[in-house]
Amino acid sequence: xxxxxxxxxxxxxxxxxxxxxxxxxxxxxxDRNFDTSRAMAERPKQQEFNSxxxxxxxxxxxxDGAGGTCSVALASPSRGVHPLxxxxxxxxxxxxxxxxxxxxxxxxxxxxFRGSLLGWVWAIxxxxxxxxxxxxxxxxxxxxxxxxxxxxxxxxxxFCGLIVFNLFSxxxxxxxxxxxxxxxxxxxxIFPSEAIAWIASIRAFxxxxxxxxxxxxxxxxxxxxxxxxxxxxxxxxxxxxxxxLGIVWFLMGLGAFTKDVAHLMVSIVPIMMFATPIxxxxxxxxxxxxxxxxxxxxxxxxxxxxxxVIHGQLPDLLMYVVCIVxxxxxxxxxxxxxxxxxSVIVDVI
Amino acid sequence: MSxxxxxxxxxxxxxxxxxxxxxxxxxxxxLGFWKKFYNQHWVLKDVSxxxxxxxxxxxxxxxxxxxxxxxxxxxxxxxxxxxxVAVQGRIAPILALGAGFDGxxxxxxNARIGGAILGLKRNEVERRLPAIAEFxxxxxxxxxxxxxxxxxxVARLAFAxxxxxxxxxxxxxxxxxxxxxxxxxxxxxxxEEFARAGTILMVSHSLDYLRAVSDRLLWIDExxxxxxxxxxxxxxxxxxxxxxxxxxxxx
Numbered sequence: 001x002x003x004x005x006x007x008x009x010x011x012x013x014x015x016x017x018x019x020x021x022x023x024x025x026x027x028x029x030x031d032r033n034f035d036t037s038r039a040m041a042e043r044p045k046q047q048e049f050n051s052x053x054x055x056x057x058x059x060x061x062x063x064d065g066a067g068g069t070c071s072v073a074l075a076s077p078s079r080g081v082h083p084l085x086x087x088x089x090x091x092x093x094x095x096x097x098x099x100x101x102x103x104x105x106x107x108x109x110x111x112x113f114r115g116s117l118l119g120w121v122w123a124i125x126x127x128x129x130x131x132x133x134x135x136x137x138x139x140x141x142x143x144x145x146x147x148x149x150x151x152x153x154x155x156x157x158x159f160c161g162l163i164v165f166n167l168f169s170x171x172x173x174x175x176x177x178x179x180x181x182x183x184x185x186x187x188x189x190i191f192p193s194e195a196i197a198w199i200a201s202i203r204a205f206x207x208x209x210x211x212x213x214x215x216x217x218x219x220x221x222x223x224x225x226x227x228x229x230x231x232x233x234x235x236x237x238x239x240x241x242x243x244x245l246g247i248v249w250f251l252m253g254l255g256a257f258t259k260d261v262a263h264l265m266v267s268i269v270p271i272m273m274f275a276t277p278i279x280x281x282x283x284x285x286x287x288x289x290x291x292x293x294x295x296x297x298x299x300x301x302x303x304x305x306x307x308x309v310i311h312g313q314l315p316d317l318l319m320y321v322v323c324i325v326x327x328x329x330x331x332x333x334x335x336x337x338x339x340x341x342x343s344v345i346v347d348v349i
Numbered sequence: 350m351s352x353x354x355x356x357x358x359x360x361x362x363x364x365x366x367x368x369x370x371x372x373x374x375x376x377x378x379x380l381g382f383w384k385k386f387y388n389q390h391w392v393l394k395d396v397s398x399x400x401x402x403x404x405x406x407x408x409x410x411x412x413x414x415x416x417x418x419x420x421x422x423x424x425x426x427x428x429x430x431x432x433x434v435a436v437q438g439r440i441a442p443i444l445a446l447g448a449g450f451d452g453x454x455x456x457x458x459n460a461r462i463g464g465a466i467l468g469l470k471r472n473e474v475e476r477r478l479p480a481i482a483e484f485x486x487x488x489x490x491x492x493x494x495x496x497x498x499x500x501x502x503v504a505r506l507a508f509a510x511x512x513x514x515x516x517x518x519x520x521x522x523x524x525x526x527x528x529x530x531x532x533x534x535x536x537x538x539x540x541e542e543f544a545r546a547g548t549i550l551m552v553s554h555s556l557d558y559l560r561a562v563s564d565r566l567l568w569i570d571e572x573x574x575x576x577x578x579x580x581x582x583x584x585x586x587x588x589x590x591x592x593x594x595x596x597x598x599x600x
Binding site: 099100102103104107111184185186187188189190191257258343346347 | 365366374375378421424425426427428440442444445447448449451453454458461462465466467468469470471
């Protein structure tokens with residue numbers, strides 16, 4: 001990507017209702033009180049900048065336009081910022097933009113059913129119809145040997161896998177074109193483009209949540225019990241959300257430069273569908289392929305969700321920890337990638 | 350008017366990469382390390398100026414001179430290639446007609462989202478909606494979808510939202526020209542009152558309007574600051590420069 005011409009260091013910093021990012025305590029401070037004496041903070045000089053690690057440099061260039069705010073020099077060691085703070089930067093930015101994210105998500109959810117007569121009924125009817133269709137297909141029309149589990153449990157397994165996978169595929173398909181959709185917002189208003197990822201993800205998770213509730217009701221009606229482990233579901237959903245956010249940021253950034261990414265997704269996602277254990281379980285796969293399939297993070301999440309929701313067992317702890325670490329790494333690196341190229345994207349869209 | 354510096358630009362330069370073919374962009378991405386496939390076009394060159402609190406600054410210049418790019422840089426939407434910009438305070442920009450608006454939503458909903466973009470909390474926006482509605486003066490159309498608005502109505506709504514956003518700096522880019530006389534008068538009154546506490550940057554091609562409203566005028570010519578000072582003087586220079594250019598041969 002074109003990077004010529006940056007001969008001198010450049011800063012864009014502005015201060016608004018909150019003090020510069022480099023002072024952690026200021027984040028918690030009331031938005032309206034900001035210390036004007038810290039206002040015109042200086043950027044670290046060139047030699048300090050070069051001594052920072054690449055990751056810090058990446059965060060250093062973080063510029064965001066909402067309300068004229070910008071975070072500067074959060075990576076400079078001379079400011080005494082604890083390195084661990086880098087891990088929470090995306091959350092803090094999202095919290096800062098929470099009103100905006102909430103407003104846009106709310107209107108996106110409302111507008112989906114605007115102009116339709118049945119409105120929210122569709123949100124529930126659609127997954128329900130799909131679930132019943134799968135039950136019918138796999139029990140009556142196409143009796144597949146279901147390994148000593150009941151048909152409804154088998155359908156529940158499939159549906160569980162489908163909820164997660166549809167979430168993944170919806171975001172994977174939408175992400176590359178998200179910035180093009182919101183081109184006017186990005187170029188001509190002080191809209192923080194990284195918030196678009198949060199908005200799209202929250203919307204997808206809300207729809208998935210509705211399907212999940214339909215699944216639970218289905219299980220109660222057919223199996224008359226819900227395992228106690230269901231309460232642990234958020235512990236699996238949250239890392240998955242982080243994973244998806246990282247993916248969305250990557251795809252959004254790449255898709256802004258070239259629409260080939262969108263076409264690539266059309267090819268990749270169906271292949272992913274076969275590589276994830278939605279319609280089968282790992283036991284049905286020859287042993288030499290299983291380790292490769294386990295590399296598929298989405299598949300691992302489906303496995304864990306099934307264990308919690310359908311079977312009432314705790315998932316494998318090692319797999320859980322590995323998934324969390326991998327998801328968090330993807331989250332942070334996706335964010336870093338996007339923020340690093342954000343200003344270039346604005347010029348290119 | 351205090352003398353605090355609110356906006357400070359020092360040697361700001363902005364370059365865009367112009368590609369002749371779409372394929373060149375891909376070639377640049379792959380082979381960029383060894384060869385350059387683009388033309389570097391400097392839209393802003395060495396722009397330096399300072400704006401104090403409470404000043405009303407008008408910006409004039411030809412089309413393509415770099416005014417909108419400069420405003421984008423000040424707003425933080427894009428970063429300068431060289432130089433430094435420092436801005437102190439909350440910005441409420443109107444950079445393009447209806448840029449932050451979603452046509453399929455009503456004016457009221459767009460006002461809510463617009464308020465959220467500018468940093469207002471939801472209940473603050475709710476409280477101000479009647480005032481915004483009154484300022485915009487579009488009546489019952491506030492509850493109609495924005496795609497049915499005329500351009501003047503869009504401009505009025507956008508300005509109404511920015512006016513009530515508790516901003517320290519108001520940046521208006523050529524978007525208010527579509528308002529009618531009554532609205533222009535309303536804007537002028539608002540700008541006067543706003544300038545007691547806040548700063549305003551306005552881009553306009555209506556030189557008389559700027560002469561009446563601004564304290565200082567910034568003339569951007571081909572990416573450079575050609576003049577920055579008293580409105581009368583700058584307008585005279587600007588008009589002289591335009592008059593002395595050869596008239597383009599046209600139909």
